[in-house]
Amino acid sequence: MKYYPIFLDVKGRDCLVVGGGEVGTRKAMGLYRSGARVRVISKTFSQKLETMSDICLASKSYEPSDLATAFLVFAATDNKDLNQQVREDATARGILCNVADAPDRSDFILPSVVERGDLVCAVSTSGASPALAKKIRKDLEQMLGPEYKDFLLLMANTRKKLLEEGHDPSTHKKIFTALVEKKIPELIAANDQTRIDSVLLELLGSGYEYERLVPQEQ
Template identity: 60%
Template sequence: MKYYPIFLDIKGKSCLIVGGGPVGARKAATLKKCGANVKVISDQFSSECDDLKTISICLEKKKYEKEDVKGMFFVFAATNNSDLNQQIKHDASLLNILCNVADAPDNSDFLLPSIIDRGDLIVAVSTSGTSPAMAKRIRQNLENYLGPEYEPFLRLMGNIRKRLVSSGNAQNENKDIFYKLIERDVLELIKANDDIKINAVLWDVLGKEYTYEDLVSLGRDE
């Protein structure tokens, strides 16, 4: 295995993207979605960057300077100038800052996988930089299997877990409850939008103080 897979909490971390094209815009939007403080530096910005201002991403129109990487948690070199990208990588390395180089995966400290986002379910697919097109194809195939119903299902399960923990249930007892909910096909019932049957399962397994409508709405906007 060439790379060590890891999921990082970057909420509140400062991340820099150098490059205002479509690639930089996509990276910036994903970083912001994960709670990072994002700055994009470029001497010009593409139309794809127009929406970034609306989600509190700092766009600074200027040429890159080596001081720009100071204090950053991550740096992304995403310009259309390979020499500049390598300079950014060099400057980041001198400060022990991890850097991803868009046009040179072999010279990057980390790679960005192809991602399936279903709320708390995140599936990352990587071919270790050998074939991004294949990673995208695999992701598309998995998206057909892992439908949007997984997002409310995992939100439901997470909120049930919080309530059970706060009520002092034993860990083994909680494990049995979650297996029962999975075996009773709650996921398929959510896919079918059958709230009545979902509540019937919840009441049977947990009691009538547990309702799907209340539980699935908690944390929806977090």
């Protein structure tokens, strides 16, 4: 089966997780990190969830009415019958549902993900081989180090500064293509700020120093 690849904006959306164990915790945390309003329904919760004040925990049995405002739902309990019931209730209401460990009964599946700040790489084998997806994810983690987080911050803040200064947006493509071709991530990894500033001066002129564009956490 082929899946339609999509990056979904769940910021500020009501998302429901039924199940407070290890699997439900992973689903809830992923939604939380993406800015969703997360509610978890379970009789018991993991220690991790118990510490999350920004995630709503409802210690109760699941009821169909719990789906009233849900944008999407994860059925993540260890009870297959309950998971199926959540799935059927969600389908009846036109709500997307993921059933833990049952991609054939889910509206969507979650890929293996590598995150480096704003850079998100998702890998899926359409359920054919999770082991291969995991292997490719690990390869990407080695290829794309933490320097890419700072590089994307550099690119974003450079674009913002250019726009604030009234530069012609039509010329930006050449600038950013050149920045990519200069292999700045490698310079960031080597902590070679002198060479980075030299590249920025060459392409952008003065006022675009690395330490200003990518302020380091104290």
